[in-house]
Amino acid sequence: MIDVDLDQVAVPLRWPKLFGREAPTDVEIGSGKGKFLNELATANPERNLLAVERAAKYHRLCCERAARRGLTNVRLLRTTAEDFLFRLLAETSVANFYVLFPDPWPKKRHHKRRFFKPETVAALSRALEPGGRLLVKSDHQDYAEIIAEVLGNTPDLDPIDSAAAFAGLPLTGFEHKYRIEGREIHSFALQKPK
Numbered sequence: 346m347i348d349v350d351l352d353q354v355a356v357p358l359r360w361p362k363l364f365g366r367e368a369p370t371d372v373e374i375g376s377g378k379g380k381f382l383n384e385l386a387t388a389n390p391e392r393n394l395l396a397v398e399r400a401a402k403y404h405r406l407c408c409e410r411a412a413r414r415g416l417t418n419v420r421l422l423r424t425t426a427e428d429f430l431f432r433l434l435a436e437t438s439v440a441n442f443y444v445l446f447p448d449p450w451p452k453k454r455h456h457k458r459r460f461f462k463p464e465t466v467a468a469l470s471r472a473l474e475p476g477g478r479l480l481v482k483s484d485h486q487d488y489a490e491i492i493a494e495v496l497g498n499t500p501d502l503d504p505i506d507s508a509a510a511f512a513g514l515p516l517t518g519f520e521h522k523y524r525i526e527g528r529e530i531h532s533f534a535l536q537k538p539k
């Protein structure tokens with residue numbers, strides 16, 4: 346079942362139960378309409394791909410697109426990133442995290458809603474396997490500076506070359522649009538020591 350029923354799953358999540366097999370498991374947080382996730386899953390049938398998306402509309406669209414492609418290595422959770430990180434996720438279980446164009450919440454009074462803060466990055470770090478990676482992109486200059494600061498203060502993750510880390514990966518829906526507009530895109534890649 347591509348669309349995971351959160352009322353039926355045991356917590357913390359175990360990939361063999363969720364995907365029906367042992368395989369390296371990558372997670373995209375805020376997958377939107379699922380362009381990146383579904384293209385990545387199509388190109389890497391040997392990997393498990395899990396998406397977390399809060400918006401029902403996008404979640405549904407992503408499920409439909411995965412089903413249309415006949416993907417068996419995709420699972421989609423409709424919940425918040427916070428519920429996923431702090432309630433559902435097991436430690437040292439994720440090979441790669443992708444957080445691509447997270448909502449920038451530009452108004453000052455909304456900054457507290459931003460995803461990137463020390464406690465969420467600490468949770469991402471705990472959930473990564475040794476050698477696992479966190480890959481991030483943002484088009485928003487101000488938020489990118491905050492992201493750089495939070496990631497820079499995460500001693501458990503080492504920065505790696507982001508161009509190399511993103512090489513060969515699909516573009517997201519937002520990135521496709523932003524490239525056409527010529528917007529600057531900020532990329533970050535970190536790795537948990539092996």
Ligand SMILES: C[S@@+](CC[C@H](N)C(=O)[O-])C[C@H]1O[C@@H](n2cnc3c(N)ncnc32)[C@H](O)[C@@H]1O
Pocket residue numbers: 374375376377378397398399400403424425426427445446447448517518519520
């Ligand atoms: C700017 S869009 C980017 C979508 C996609 N990553 C892309 O690049 O095309 C941000 C996405 O994150 C989702 N989102 C925002 N806050 C979230 C949260 N707390 N938990 C899960 N998803 C969230 C939004 O619904 C939206 O689909």
